[in-house]
Amino acid sequence: MSTVKTHKHAFHFDSADHEYESSKQGVWLFMVTEVLMFGALLMGYMIFKVTMPETARAGAEYLSWQFGAFNTVVLLFSSLTMALGIYYIRLDKRKAAQISLGLTLLCGLIFMCVKYIEYTSKISHGLLPGAMFTNANETVNLPLYFSFYYCLTGLHGLHVLIGMGLIAWIMIRIGKGHYGSNHWTGVEGVGIFWHLVDLVWIYLFPLLYLVE
Amino acid sequence: MLWSSFAQASTFMPPQATKVAESVDNLYIFLLVISLIASVLVIAAMIYFVFKYRRKTDNDKTAYITHNVTAEFLWSFIPLVLFMVCFAWGWKVYHEIRTAPEDSYEIYVRGYKWGWDFEYSNGLVSPAELYVPVGKPVKLLMTSSDVIHSFFIPSFRIKQDVVPGRYSSLWFEVEKPGVYQVFCTEYCGTSHSGMLAKVHAVSEEEFDAFLSGKALEALSPVELGAKLYKTRNCNTCHSIDGSKIIGPTFMNSFGMQREFTDGSTAVVDENYLRESILNAQKKIVKGYPPSMPPYQGVLSDEDVKALIAYIKSLKE
């Protein structure tokens, strides 16, 4: 162990702890905005599902619940490794923290690969949103189901990608010795974001894949 | 002139033509009176305090009053009660507006950019002129073929959005014969403000005569064209006096050489006019916006013929 830089808090805070608490609250508030954004889109989808249950059922048949379930497990596991990453950095175990974060990053990658396989197979069957839909299935308004499917999973996938970028950035900063037992705000902030991404998927999976 | 508009303004509302309009106006008077009393009280108190308690010296001592539970309770509770009265009365009137009698006479309405079509049970379609019998409840079943419009008759105090892909409805029972203005109140593009129509409330006999098509007969092509020019809202974009509104004027247009945005030219003849009416976007005259909607499927062959005849007749 060598160069843990001592973190100096900004001039307008009383102490490093004061700064940490404030930053954490900021991140949580940002999560609230994320929840509302996804919430609105999910609300739109729920209205669609209630008004056109047949269409939703027909659409869900094209989705493979095996893929979805696998991805759910992957993300749940990544949340565990994320939590471990925060745990280790607070103990100054920077190598262990980096390995945990690396595993989280890998999980994100696996998730996106599975998503890629799912997307390509759907696109090859012409199961595209709205006006671009070319599949022969003539269930009324089926293209709308795929509009919601792509919007919801696309927005979520974008968040996974952003989360992966943030994790990579945090790993680099840990390598530079920016974080340690006296300052881990960034790690925890990214952790909160990653848990939210996980949480959103836990809602998306049953609502999209498991339509009865 | 100024005074005439004030005189009209003093009634605040257009003429009443239905029972519903009367209910709405009663509610309106009530709202107006309590609003007036409330505003005058607040504003008068404020102005009175400014004079009564104006600053005399820079070292004025003021009373230290932080709150007063009774006063605050009163001016929360009294408004609440008044608001609840407004709400309940508004509910009653809203229910009246929304509930059509069972035996209403039904007419289909189609809104499009930028006009209204009224279709009767016998298949008769009347553009821009809605004929209804006096003293009989009428229910309009409305839809739109493009974007959202809204059907508003000020004299009846009613309004309803007209949404593509579904039917919405509106009912009224006219008490006095007459002609009433219809507006579109949902913004729908270039000629939103020109998307007008008229309600003709007529006697039972006149209405039957209208239904059997007599009212529309005996028009020469030029006369029919002149009528369509107004009812189909050509007049919102094309003048007949040589002035430029949005599209080219009709005055002296027949036989003229036109230059288009793609550089080509053509002489205005019957075939050019027919194409331009039915599918205006094909050739856009240089210097004019491409804002005219297609009339393919909206105007019959008969209508197009009449319009061409009318345009030909416009010569100086």
Place this chain on the structure above:
Amino acid sequence: MGAAGENYINCAKGLKSWLITLDHKRIAILYVISVLTFFFVGGIAALGIRLELFSPGPDVMNADTYNQFMTFHGAIMVFMVIIPGIPAIFGNFFLPIMIGAKDVAFPRLNLLSWYLLMFGAIVSISSLLFNGVDTGWTFYTPYSIKGSAGVINMTLGAFIMGMSSVLTGLNFIVTIHKLRCPGMTMKNIPLFVWALYSTAIIQVLATPVLGITLLLLVAERVMGIGIFDPALGGDPVLYQHFFWFYSHPAVYIMILPAMGVISELITTYSKKTIFGYTAIAYSSLAIAAVSFFVWGHHMFVSGQSEVAGIVFSFLTMLVGVPTAIKTFNWVATMYKGSVTLKSSMLFAMGFIFVFTIGGVTGIMLATAGMDVHFHDTYFVVAHFHYVMVGGTLFALMGAIYHWYPKMYGYMYNELLAKLSFVFIFIGFNVTFFPQFILGANGMPRRYFDYIPEYTELNRISTMGSWLIAIGFVIGLVTIIQGFIRKEKAPANPWGSKTLEWTIQSPPTHHNFESTPSVSGGPYEYR
């Protein structure tokens, strides 16, 4: 600490020092410049609209141009002037000082908010290069997904400006929670801070819904995903629900900070403690809370069910109560006070005058059976101008004069400032009162042309708009003349009690020499 005479303006020099500043006061000045510029552009559009409506038929422009003027006026004034206006300028400058903090919680985020606003504004205005936008600021589907491509830029721009608004709100909430100085309990913060707090809650909770709605609209326009398009099985009315779920609370984003300003002005110029501090503070929160459940009152005639209409009418009535409480409390504050009619006080009184009229007409519109007639007529146009212009802009003008000595360190010419009030107040009423009558008579809004019966009142309205323009020009002259005259302002010219008046004018870079501590409420005039 710095040398004597040093302040936040002269502590660093050069354009770059402003563009990368993290000082909340300097960022506020950046907002002053940008918001005033947008206000000028939006104002020109407004004058164009009124000029065109001087008489029936086309006067100075054609229908398509008019519709673009109407859209740009609405979008600029809403997204670039009134929403950022008071919170971003005066909130940024005074929120930290009023609670005894040295800066907002996240200064970098604060600067980012300004850049996002500018970027969003540029993206929005770039729609002019793509045939412009003529949808109105509400972008109703399906019209907006069939029209010009400019609507993509405009909605993306609004989305980016929404992010700016979210980040500002988030920053303010954390600042208020975490950075209050010793003794500054939530019961001791000024009412302007309470108003900003309620505003920030709405910004954080409602704006993301607008964000996703606008993104869906862009996806609709670019790819045809069909969620809002009836031709593809979608529901255009769903768009209206989404849009108003944000945009009705947004109305309170616009008015709550103004109400906060009025509370400050009335106490200062009446030299009296505020009447009913708790009631005013909590009524802001109450308005914020109820505002999320009233969006359907924009849709009484959209085809939603009768039950929905009635429920929304009821809930809307409830917003009236906290609003009424505030108004009565302001007037009661003047009772047994020592009132001086400085220009800021004139604007505060002007606010109460027009806001009362805006408020009672709001109740008329909330009454379901009445709204069916008034919906989308000039009555609505008049109503929301009475609350937005008469309300928010009057408060903004009052705030500009009130805090001018503190922000720039100079005094302005009081007579000129009063003259600007006279023109704006009279002009405003001449412009918008006739519109109530026009609306009652049935004239629909967003009309390029009108039937001849409406000519006289429209003409009066147009002439009023010229008076308003003169008023704002005089206001601008007042501001500039103050800079030129360079009459030094004392620390507390109005005898006010809140913390920002205890420090020098203009403040130093770090606001306070040492962290202040307070022991009582913000309005201890005894």
